[in-house]
Amino acid sequence: MQYKSDERVVLTLDAGGTKFSFSAMAGGEEVVQPVEYPSHADNLDLCLKTISDGFSEVAARVKKKPAAISFAFPGPSYYPEGIIGDLGNLPAFRGGVPLGPLLAHKFGVPVFINNDGDLFALGEALGGFLPHINQKLAAAGSTKRYNNLIGFTIGTGLGGGIVHNGRLFIGDNSAAGEVWLLRNARHPHTFMEESVCIRALQRSYGEKLTAKEIYQVALGGREGNRAAAERAFSDLGAALGECIANAATLIDGLVVIGGGVSNAYPLFAPAMMQALAQGIENFDRSRTISRLELDCFDLESEEQLSKFCAGKMLTLNVPGSAEIRYDAMKRCGIGRSHLGTSRAVSLGAYVFALARLDGVH
Numbered sequence: 001m002q003y004k005s006d007e008r009v010v011l012t013l014d015a016g017g018t019k020f021s022f023s024a025m026a027g028g029e030e031v032v033q034p035v036e037y038p039s040h041a042d043n044l045d046l047c048l049k050t051i052s053d054g055f056s057e058v059a060a061r062v063k064k065k066p067a068a069i070s071f072a073f074p075g076p077s078y079y080p081e082g083i084i085g086d087l088g089n090l091p092a093f094r095g096g097v098p099l100g101p102l103l104a105h106k107f108g109v110p111v112f113i114n115n116d117g118d119l120f121a122l123g124e125a126l127g128g129f130l131p132h133i134n135q136k137l138a139a140a141g142s143t144k145r146y147n148n149l150i151g152f153t154i155g156t157g158l159g160g161g162i163v164h165n166g167r168l169f170i171g172d173n174s175a176a177g178e179v180w181l182l183r184n185a186r187h188p189h190t191f192m193e194e195s196v197c198i199r200a201l202q203r204s205y206g207e208k209l210t211a212k213e214i215y216q217v218a219l220g221g222r223e224g225n226r227a228a229a230e231r232a233f234s235d236l237g238a239a240l241g242e243c244i245a246n247a248a249t250l251i252d253g254l255v256v257i258g259g260g261v262s263n264a265y266p267l268f269a270p271a272m273m274q275a276l277a278q279g280i281e282n283f284d285r286s287r288t289i290s291r292l293e294l295d296c297f298d299l300e301s302e303e304q305l306s307k308f309c310a311g312k313m314l315t316l317n318v319p320g321s322a323e324i325r326y327d328a329m330k331r332c333g334i335g336r337s338h339l340g341t342s343r344a345v346s347l348g349a350y351v352f353a354l355a356r357l358d359g360v361h
Contacts, residue, residue, distance in 0.1 A: 003028045003126070003351050009062050010353045011055050011107075012346050013071035017041055017089030017156075022054035024062045025350040028127060032061045044092035051099070052106060059107070068109050070353035072116035072345050073099070079174040082113050089156065112353050117159025117177060118168055119348030120258050120341055121151030125163035127347050128338035129256040133299065140309035144327055148253025152179065152244070153341060154236075154261035158193040162251055167360070168352060185242040186235070195239035198261065204232035215264045230267065237268030241275025245291050248332050252294070258337035258344060265300060265336050272334075273298050292332070299335035308333050 004027050014021040016039065023034040035057050040046040059066055076085040082100015087093045100111040124130060130149045137144050147166070153159040160179035162169040169176050180193035187195065194200060198211045205214050205228050214232055217224035244255055257265065276296040279288040297308040312329035337344055355361075 003354055006354055008067040008354060008357070009064050010350045011058055011062075011066045011069045011071075012349050013051070013054065013069075013073075014342055014345065015039070015071065015073050015090075020050060020054055022058045023346065024058050024066065025346060028347055028350060030346070032058055035061075039090065040092070041090045042092050044094075044097065047090065047092045048097075048099070048102065051103070055103065055107065066107070066109055068112060068353040068357055069103055069107060070112040070114075070349040072119045072349060073113050075115055077113065077115075079113050079115065079170070082111055084113075110353070110357065112349070112356055114168075114170070114349070114352060115159065115161070115174075115177075116345050117151060117153050117179075118161035118170060119345045119352065120153050120159070120337075121149055121161025121163050121177070121256070122168045122348035122352060123339060123344030123346070124151055124256045124258070124337060124348075125149040126166065126351055128344055129335060130163075130254055132338045133254060133333055133335075136305065137309050140306075142309050142311055142327070144311055146254050146333075148251055150177075150244075150247050150251050150253055150255050151344075152240070152255070152257050153259035154196055154240070154257065155259040156198055158196045158243075159259070160247070163253075164251075167355070168348075179243055179247055182243055182246055184239065186239050192239065192243050196236055196243060200236055200239075201232045201261070204235045205229055211261055211264070215267065218264075218267055233264055233267035234271040236261070237271030238275045240268065241272040244272070244334065245276055248292060248294060248296075253332070255332060255334040256337055257334070258341035260341075262336050262341070269298055269300065276334075294330045294332040296332045296334060299333040305333075 009024055009026045012023050019036055020039050021034045021036045023030050024032045037050045037054050040050055074087050084093045084097045084099045100113050104111045134145050149163045151161040158180040160177040162177045182192040184190045184192045184195050201211050201214050202208050214229050216222035218229035278291055280291055281288050297304045299305045311327040314328045315323050315325050317323055
């Protein structure tokens with residue numbers, strides 16, 4: 001999609017448990033300074049008024065009728081219908097709140113609501129990590145190109161999104177990419193999010209510091225149990241590696257990681273990559289095979305990126321014909337958000353709205 005030359009304005013919202021940040025985009029770029037309001041998470045009437053007022057203020061600054069409103073909102077939600085369910089970090093929403101229809105009635109434009117993990121993946125697929133890696137492949141002279149991407153966001157919770165051939169894959173019930181519900185290999189009676197989020201770091205460290213503070217302890221820049229902090233990130237990375245393996249087995253594409261915890265990528269990536277490299281066995285343990293059919297590369301490492309781009313070119317003789325060359329390396333590349341999580345979500349929301357306005361599903 002050629003969104004960079006599109007002049008249509010879409011109003012956006014970055015919805016958090018404590019504050020709402022409103023903005024507007026055209027051509028894939030913010031066209032106003034974002035407006036922030038407290039979320040009033042425990043008062044539905046005040047929360048809804050805040051959302052309405054925020055969009056009204058941004059629309060007034062644009063001085064041009066928006067084509068749509070598009071934003072990420074926490075789940076569980078019935079996203080295609082714009083109905084918000086019971087939210088943990090916004091307790092005012094209970095029993096089904098028709099937020100999308102309410103905003104569509106007030107502003108007279110289509111309203112699109114999605115999960116932040118979905119929109120993060122879409123933004124990185126269209127304007128971030130995926131085209132960046134494809135450019136690296138082209139510069140290296142490789143014929144390999146990627147069209148699929150799995151996005152993971154790690155913060156208060158664990159989110160996910162899937163993009164196939166430039167389009168967001170949301171599923172028949174708008175429930176695709178819900179990676180937080182995968183079984184937790186480290187603690188099989190729990191779901192994956194219990195080992196891949198901020199509270200997992202706090203539990204593993206044994207003290208309720210913020211993720212940033214545990215990160216600082218692990219780096220030696222703050223007093224505390226450095227070994228425990230390093231172990232906390234290693235535990236998270238090992239669980240994340242198993243999560244990625246499950247997803248990559250089904251999707252077969254690039255993997256991009258965002259969210260606040262992604263800033264600690266160097267601390268959890270080694271354990272993540274080790275988990276992806278581990279073998280698995282058959283029932284009687286007489287045979288060990290690779291966890292994935294793909295070779296996995298940490299694309300934040302220049303050495304790994306170089307090997308990923310080079311691939312494994314082989315030549316075969318075709319009897320009675322000429323030789324053929326092909327890349328014999330099936331591979332998955334993993335790295336951090338290229339745009340930044342918030343920017344990727346905003347871009348994803350913008351492009352999703354344009355696609356729906358143009359009848360592309």
